[in-house]
Amino acid sequence: MIRKYSYGQVFKTESVPAALPAETGAMPYMAVDEKEMSLTRTMDPEDIVYGLGENVRGINKRGWIYESKCSDESKHLEDRRSLYAAHNFIVVSGKATFGLFIDYPGILTFDVGYTDLSVLKITASDWNLDVYVIEGDSVTDIVSQFRALIGRSYIAPLWAFGNGQSRWGYVTAEDVREVVRKHREGGIPLDMVYLDIDYMERFKDFTVNRERFPDFADFVRKLKEENIRLIPIIDAAVKEEKGYPVYDEGIEKGYFCTDKDGKPFVGAVWPGRSLFTDMLNKEARDWFGDKYRFLLDQGIEGFWNDMNEPSIFYAEDRLSEVLEEIAGMREGGQNLDLPAFSHFQDLVGSLSANAEDYKKFYHSVDGRRIRHDKVHNLYGYNMTRAAGEAFERLVPDKRILMFSRASCIGMHRYGGIWQGDNKSYWAHILLNLKMLPSLNMCGFLYTGADIGGFGSDTTEDLVMRWYALGIFTPLMRNHSEMGTRRQEVYRFRDLQGFKEIIGLRYKLLPYLYSEYMKAVLDNKMMFRPLAFDHPQDGRCATVEDQLYLGDELMIAPVYEQNARGRYVYLPERMKMLKYTREGVFEEKILEKGDHYVQVGLSDVVFFLREGHLIPLSGGGQCVADVDFDNLSILSFGEDASYEYYHDDGVSKDYDNPANRKTLRA
């Protein structure tokens, strides 16, 4: 059961498509303090708090304070309070179990036992918000109700479940060709090559650098003949440059965010001085969305939206003030004492993503001007919505790949997300895993992290262990930052190891795609914490490094360097499957309980639940190679059966019953 409580003048975020009537009584579970603008609850010592989507720390969010404030945050460390998203949905699981969604576009704080281990306190920046309280039979049931409330999640094309290779630094067509060639030569399956900001003309959206890509449409076509799709990036901000049609048109039509005087607000991002399309203005959104046509017309079928928190490197007036102040310091002589030096460093350090700058520009929504910070968390959502709505208009019968960096609940209907600019840290393999169920709760199904790590230098073993998790995530992409060590798998020694691990992805594709589609269509979670399936098993409550995948599998990757295995807790009897560098499965039945399992560096281990089976293809070098009809079976138990979803992977006849079949052992 879902009840809505409404306070103040609520901005229509459209996170929830349906209009529920608001309750008049007191909110259950949470003490409301309108003056303090907070919701509070005393937690039981054993209560677990799930949710908050893309975030740092555990599956159980207890013991930290989180801020819903979309941030360009490349340091995914324990002391951060925000990443790129605002996913305001939690489930408190314990003596009382309930879900809570705060539909609110501004900055929101979740103190989940940080200040006081036993207190959950949610604080808003102003008192205009809708709160949805959800009750159900179980955590899973509450999540399903919530997912039904917020609407069907974005569905990616089937080919987008292939292996993708990316790097900030594939600058020319030849760079891309080399990546493709090396994969094909090495027998490493590949379906996508991503283009980062390098492909544009001076970082201008909806342009292609003609020197680097002389005939882009032809290049896209030729690659597609090899079953490779090019996936370009689109940045949120538009370069200020007279004669650049996107800029000229946006200015002419008044589609950019404005400052307090109504003049276009200028911040600097990759292209230098830039403007921000008013994504909250429907007309501007439609206009921006239509611009994707420039690339669609050249054969592009997928995009990633970036920098849409929005990221601001500096606001022009602030930079001017800072440079002025530094000049003053210089005139005052160079002996900066400690406070002066520290102030100097802070001045420079606070140029980027300065909270005050987000109060300097305005949106225009239905004729009203709204200061950006009040609706900050809707920006990335509406940029991706701009694209998603445009694709519906422009190519209504075809799925387009779309995922974003910034997001908010609501955006899940228009695209997936990647988990942002992580690093080549072992700890980030585990963080990748921990975010999966939290994101699924919030409607984000097409997701994954940058395999091998985006920032910092990687190592071969890190990349290999990461793939052993990444092959299970819908979005599977190796991506890295310019200046870091190269990490395409063909650059390492054990090509055979990588080939088999990535090859396994393609064998698992019929199952993985089927599970993804069912999770979307049936409002289920593709990845679940063990405790969701075993609420009575106290041991499951604290397992933070294993997940259920569908109803069939449990995954438990190795995420420690130099490890030769790991502990797993089995809440029930399962069959362990170890896929080795010889391309074969070793099987072993393990009883309920604790086990230490050996996992060689190039092994992939996962666990099959009793009474279940999964279908397996023969693999392939690209998704088009994979035969989704002639399947083999991995099963555990005599009477196992499986509901197999399969469709053409491109069109949108999702609900056709013919897409579902029952497979038996």
Next chain:
Amino acid sequence: MIRKYSYGQVFKTESVPAALPAETGAMPYMAVDEKEMSLTRTMDPEDIVYGLGENVRGINKRGWIYESKCSDESKHLEDRRSLYAAHNFIVVSGKATFGLFIDYPGILTFDVGYTDLSVLKITASDWNLDVYVIEGDSVTDIVSQFRALIGRSYIAPLWAFGNGQSRWGYVTAEDVREVVRKHREGGIPLDMVYLDIDYMERFKDFTVNRERFPDFADFVRKLKEENIRLIPIIDAAVKEEKGYPVYDEGIEKGYFCTDKDGKPFVGAVWPGRSLFTDMLNKEARDWFGDKYRFLLDQGIEGFWNDMNEPSIFYAEDRLSEVLEEIAGMREGGQNLDLPAFSHFQDLVGSLSANAEDYKKFYHSVDGRRIRHDKVHNLYGYNMTRAAGEAFERLVPDKRILMFSRASCIGMHRYGGIWQGDNKSYWAHILLNLKMLPSLNMCGFLYTGADIGGFGSDTTEDLVMRWYALGIFTPLMRNHSEMGTRRQEVYRFRDLQGFKEIIGLRYKLLPYLYSEYMKAVLDNKMMFRPLAFDHPQDGRCATVEDQLYLGDELMIAPVYEQNARGRYVYLPERMKMLKYTREGVFEEKILEKGDHYVQVGLSDVVFFLREGHLIPLSGGGQCVADVDFDNLSILSFGEDASYEYYHDDGVSKDYDNPANRKTLRA
């Protein structure tokens, strides 16, 4: 057996006190490339590389590249290559097992399977170095030989094994009194309060702010009557200020490092413009050491040496250049494009600890001028040596507490180290544990990390779990950074929990002090990886979160938030001891193998080996309260006995056989 190989003109680091003759033949184990200035070895897939002292990452250092370059590095993250120390000792353990010590004062790189998983490569900055190759019966034997080679480790006074409370921000005498009062009122044992930079006059070494501490000597005396010792910080750099005697004298005598023209080199640290005592010049070192007398004379018995990498916030000429360049940018207009803005940020970001600045100043050693970067890693070592040698002259019969941030092998004879400016990360509990054996290998026995974390905001559960490890480390100190959440234990809810955990430290003191002393005197490791004791047990090879403490105990702290227990691997049958918030031990015998053990938030769990016992005191509110003679026993097995070391804890009759007794069950 130890063999020395000598190359080039070796600077006398005095890391090794004895003069070994150099071998003439080829070095075993490592391929020497004099041109490339490197030592290389192909590793077996199962080889483990131990050592490198204070560092990031695992007990097994394999899979990363480390740089011996003492750095003021507050981000102890996976992608760092250096922390504060240069600990150039490793042991390769595998088919061939050997130790390697590179006696070298400059910057040295250990590529331990980073570039290529199977290659160990050590590269020097110039080809003037001694290499010691050590062979032995076991890793433990190799370490013992190495420890004997580098000389007996520093010995701390017994009272320094008490609980210490610190924070950057105890500014006045009243702040200190409050800390003491709150501990005593709450029944939380306490022996030391640390003073960070706030106690000085404008950050000037060897001064006390008379407004904040009106009668310092009297204050020190009164605290000592309450069995509390004040431990002030000493910074490496000396403020430039005419009329400040330390500055005036240093200038007059020419004891500061000089620039290429022979003028004193000026860098900025806490006091603003500052000079660096030439710690490598014996006269200057003696002079600096004698300055500690200012505080010794006021009753101080312990110090911590900080900022001695040395840390440089900026060099005056570089700051001047940077300000100039920024002024030019301002004149050029404010539209910094991406490369220009990024250059601007780099300019500011590279002011601190700029490698080029370390090439701008010189030491004077035996009449020769030596550029600092050639001997960089000796600076902190010789600052602490300055103090240690002075204490021998000034108070020869009394132990003085001394530990440092920067260090190098050799310094272990003069002081301990703390593990530097960590953060309130759960990951840093584990990092604290992992560094212990590596530090013990390199001679650092009096060590520990900032409990609760120095930087970032902590949580109650983090502090509590961290204490459950910290009570076992010789240096036990809760320390935090100005501006972070307060973390004295009395600020949290569960005072009873903290009281029992810290109380347990005092019960364990007879054992812990005995183990520390024996480790120092017998060149043993107080903390060892499990694999050192069980080289044939393949499972032990990868255990990175449990340690042996002495021959009796195994520790295995919980380092994950919201965990209710953890896995342990027992290489042999042991007795699990769980000390609870009721102040009692629960006992359970566990068989060899894997176990999941429940550990409540306020529980301390450790394991006693069969055939062993440990002595236990009745505890106390301070070390002086603890009765080291009337002991109870925790034992496992009938014939258990224990060699108990005890002395007066202050004087230096370490080798008196009367200090050792055998205890029996």
